[in-house]
Amino acid sequence: MAAITWPEFAGIHPFAPEADVRGYLELIDQLEGWLAEITGYDAVSLQPNAGSQGELAGLLAIRGYHRANGDDHRITFAIPHGGGGPGIGPVAAKAHLAPYLPSHPLAQRAEHFGGHTFEGAVISAAPYGSAGILPISWAYVRMMGAGGLRRATAAAVLSANYIAERLGGHFPVLYTGENGRVAHECILDLRPLKEATGISVDDVAKRLIDYGFHAPTMSFPVAGTLMVEPTESEDLDEIERFIEAMIMIKAEADAVAAGRWPADDNPLVHAPHTAVSLIAGEWAHAYTREEAAYPVRSLVATKYWPPVRRIDQAYGDRNLVCACPPIEAFA
Numbered sequence: 001m002a003a004i005t006w007p008e009f010a011g012i013h014p015f016a017p018e019a020d021v022r023g024y025l026e027l028i029d030q031l032e033g034w035l036a037e038i039t040g041y042d043a044v045s046l047q048p049n050a051g052s053q054g055e056l057a058g059l060l061a062i063r064g065y066h067r068a069n070g071d072d073h074r075i076t077f078a079i080p081h082g083g084g085g086p087g088i089g090p091v092a093a094k095a096h097l098a099p100y101l102p103s104h105p106l107a108q109r110a111e112h113f114g115g116h117t118f119e120g121a122v123i124s125a126a127p128y129g130s131a132g133i134l135p136i137s138w139a140y141v142r143m144m145g146a147g148g149l150r151r152a153t154a155a156a157v158l159s160a161n162y163i164a165e166r167l168g169g170h171f172p173v174l175y176t177g178e179n180g181r182v183a184h185e186c187i188l189d190l191r192p193l194k195e196a197t198g199i200s201v202d203d204v205a206k207r208l209i210d211y212g213f214h215a216p217t218m219s220f221p222v223a224g225t226l227m228v229e230p231t232e233s234e235d236l237d238e239i240e241r242f243i244e245a246m247i248m249i250k251a252e253a254d255a256v257a258a259g260r261w262p263a264d265d266n267p268l269v270h271a272p273h274t275a276v277s278l279i280a281g282e283w284a285h286a287y288t289r290e291e292a293a294y295p296v297r298s299l300v301a302t303k304y305w306p307p308v309r310r311i312d313q314a315y316g317d318r319n320l321v322c323a324c325p326p327i328e329a330f331a
Contacts, residue, residue: 014126054089064100
């Protein structure tokens with residue numbers, strides 16, 4: 001991570017002359033090559049700034065290939081899952097699609113790893129997208145090596161399947177394979193929970209904050225679900241803690257359905273709970289302060305206190321609220 005703060009990386013203009021960025025271009029060429037080798041593809045573009053842009057670049061490359069072959073009627077609408085993001089969304093392709101990967105009129109050089117020249121549509125304002133953070137990916141691949149990457153992938157897949165196995169009895173797991181297994185992520189279906197208890201995926205996501213977790217990806221790729229992607233970074237203790245939290249939240253939802261707490265006054269619909277909300281004024285809820293803040297004993301020693309309570313994110317998405325100084329302040 002330190003490398004991205006060095007001016008040799010952080011202070012380079014994306015349109016700097018080739019003579020000034022030869023080291024940068026070498027790093028980019030090596031990373032393109034490594035990603036091509038890892039994925040089994042022939043060419044890689046690092047121009048997209050996010051996974052969504054990578055997916056768009058892939059769609060445009062496929063469309064460009066069809067158009068070049070006079071097959072306009074075969075334009076596709078879907079590609080495999082994106083390469084990542086936000087930050088970098090690399091798109092990899094076999095040699096026949098390489099010419100249609102993103103190009104840029106101000107790129108320092110036209111040739112990419114493997115001798116490929118990209119002539120597709122521009123995806124990002126800069127030739128190599130968010131090049132300033134490429135040293136992170138470069139260092140990760142360089143230090144892990146082929147064996148380390150393989151072990152990391154195996155650990156991620158194992159962790160996802162362990163979570164799916166442990167939580168499968170509490171939440172349906174979507175898109176499992178023939179043997180009931182998943183890949184590096186598992187999708188927990190919370191729609192039956194909403195139907196049975198009235199507790200929504202939003203409530204579960206907010207309640208996870210009280211347990212010390214940032215919620216997993218919510219309602220993607222299926223509305224009303226949580227996509228849990230533990231990666232290789234989570235150790236077994238952390239995974240067990242997450243599993244415990246999800247099981248406890250399921251029990252809390254069941255308690256609402258059973259009438260222990262009112263549907264509009266329970267630890268889930270009022271989550272997350274800040275320290276101020278627990279100690280300021282009278283406590284007028286149907287559940288206790290302890291149930292709000294310390295649903296499991298381990299939180300007594302490791303409690304994370306959220307800085308704010310629940311916000312109406314849908315309203316915030318639809319209504320711009322500017323907290324900037326007035327324009328006169330810049331006169």
